[in-house]
Amino acid sequence: MTFLISLLFIVCTALLLARKANAQSVLMLGGILMWITALYFVSPEETQNIRSSYSLLFLIKGLLTHLKSVFSDTMGGLGLMIMVIGGFVKYMDHCGASRILVDSALVPLRPFQRNPYLLASLTIPVGQVLFMAIPSAAGFALLWMSAVYPILIRMGVSTISAASVITATTAFGVGPACATTASAMSVLSLEAVPYFIQDQLPLVWPSSLCMATVFYFYNRHADKSLNWNQTTNGKQGEDIHEKMNEKEKNAEVQMASRYTPKVYAVLPLLPIGLLLILSPWINPWAKESNFDTTEVMLLSFLITLFCEIIVHRDLNALLTNISVFWKGMSEMLMSVVSLVIAADLFAEGLIALKFIDELVRIGATIGLQASGIGSILTLLIFGAAALMGSGNAAFFAFGRLVPGIATGLSCSGTFLLLPMQMAASLGRTISPVSGVLIAVSSHAKIDPLALAKRNLLPVVVTLALLMLMHFVL
Numbered sequence: 001m002t003f004l005i006s007l008l009f010i011v012c013t014a015l016l017l018a019r020k021a022n023a024q025s026v027l028m029l030g031g032i033l034m035w036i037t038a039l040y041f042v043s044p045e046e047t048q049n050i051r052s053s054y055s056l057l058f059l060i061k062g063l064l065t066h067l068k069s070v071f072s073d074t075m076g077g078l079g080l081m082i083m084v085i086g087g088f089v090k091y092m093d094h095c096g097a098s099r100i101l102v103d104s105a106l107v108p109l110r111p112f113q114r115n116p117y118l119l120a121s122l123t124i125p126v127g128q129v130l131f132m133a134i135p136s137a138a139g140f141a142l143l144w145m146s147a148v149y150p151i152l153i154r155m156g157v158s159t160i161s162a163a164s165v166i167t168a169t170t171a172f173g174v175g176p177a178c179a180t181t182a183s184a185m186s187v188l189s190l191e192a193v194p195y196f197i198q199d200q201l202p203l204v205w206p207s208s209l210c211m212a213t214v215f216y217f218y219n220r221h222a223d224k225s226l227n228w229n230q231t232t233n234g235k236q237g238e239d240i241h242e243k244m245n246e247k248e249k250n251a252e253v254q255m256a257s258r259y260t261p262k263v264y265a266v267l268p269l270l271p272i273g274l275l276l277i278l279s280p281w282i283n284p285w286a287k288e289s290n291f292d293t294t295e296v297m298l299l300s301f302l303i304t305l306f307c308e309i310i311v312h313r314d315l316n317a318l319l320t321n322i323s324v325f326w327k328g329m330s331e332m333l334m335s336v337v338s339l340v341i342a343a344d345l346f347a348e349g350l351i352a353l354k355f356i357d358e359l360v361r362i363g364a365t366i367g368l369q370a371s372g373i374g375s376i377l378t379l380l381i382f383g384a385a386a387l388m389g390s391g392n393a394a395f396f397a398f399g400r401l402v403p404g405i406a407t408g409l410s411c412s413g414t415f416l417l418l419p420m421q422m423a424a425s426l427g428r429t430i431s432p433v434s435g436v437l438i439a440v441s442s443h444a445k446i447d448p449l450a451l452a453k454r455n456l457l458p459v460v461v462t463l464a465l466l467m468l469m470h471f472v473l
Contacts (some may be wrong), residue, residue, distance in 0.1 A: 017393070070345055079341070087324075090324055119152065125212055133273060188417060193276060267303075278296065293307050377416060391424035
């Protein structure tokens with residue numbers, strides 16, 4: 001009975017999100033209603049006298065205590081980590097380090113300019129590496145659009161093919177600075193470096209190469225089917241490039257008083273480098289320090305401030321610019337952290353309704369083992385992310401269920417959670433309502449639905465390979 005009720009709540013939530021209802025409000029309301037429903041169906045002894053005023057007051061007190069617990073636990077741990085990451089990323093954009101990093105990454109791509117579709121496909125693994133340091137999907141895609149898109153267009157790649165490979169650079173949300181990675185580490189109490197090197201990288205790099213290969217053949221074939229005129233596109237590309245040069249010149253005029261040295265390209269990569277250097281898993285001398293991700297992000301920010309004062313020698317400007325860090329933190333609080341809290345309440349509601357126990361029991365009844373349940377959860381999150389347009393919302397809503405499911409199936413939590421995390425960001429890449437597709441399609445002046453259709457086949461093939469590697473091989 002409770003399993004069917006849980007499914008009803010999930011379906012209703014999905015329908016509301018599909019109608020573009022506010023994700024935080026929907027997940028939070030669903031979680032509260034499921035928690036209250038669980039009192040009647042799971043713990044009837046607690047609700048026998050619910051009609052009396054004292055029992056109703058007891059129910060309200062219990063609900064408020066539950067809400068307070070979820071809010072405080074999230075804000076003090078995972079929420080703080082995500083907000084610090086957001087502040088650091090925002091400051092990297094402000095000081096110009098993100099732009100310098102993207103410009104530097106274009107250098108190894110220049111020898112491939114004679115083969116435009118090969119160059120376009122190679123931007124996927126190169127961009128994926130940078131995306132780990134600049135983990136805002138829409139923000140990074142727009143940076144890549146300003147740097148790479150004009151080159152691809154001028155060389156004869158169609159607008160939709162160029163836009164597709166740029167959105168594909170954000171198809172894998174991995175690395176210590178990623179919000180879903182932070183959530184996964186919190187859920188399973190993982191250390192950043194072992195999870196990144198041992199679990200994420202072995203699954204991501206072959207998947208990324210697979211995606212680049214499929215995009216190479218598929219985009220070339222699709223453009224030939226459309227009889228794409230490369231000469232015309234090249235002329236359009238030159239016009240776009242000239243317009244972008246004008247924008248860049250205007251930006252340079254506005255930033256004329258601010259010098260950004262090339263060495264700033266290293267700053268967005270600092271958190272990854274420091275996590276490796278300060279990890280006891282790699283550096284045995286760092287066992288006593290045991291820096292966590294939040295501390296490393298704060299250390300990276302302090303190092304950036306030190307570089308800023310050396311380069312610009314303007315203390316007043318530096319003190320003013322620090323407000324950008326706080327602004328980045330507040331933006332993450334309003335968007336991501338609020339979503340994490342709402343998703344936690346939704347997950348707690350499913351747990352209260354014994355959804356995990358029933359899912360494991362049903363899986364065992366029909367003969368599904370850990371791989372079968374994991375495949376279902378992976379596909380569920382992939383579909384939810386495509387529907388919602390948010391990989392974070394899908395992963396946060398269901399990721400919290402994994403420890404209980406893993407215990408019931410006697411398997412590693414990472415075995416279930418890792419492909420779910422990958423599926424969340426992959427699903428976002430084929431969603432016409434996702435921020436990254438809307439931003440890129442608007443910039444390229446194409447239909448987001450057409451861009452989502454172009455991404456569909458390569459992303460589905462990549463997901464199939466990912467699941468085959470993880471669950472079968």
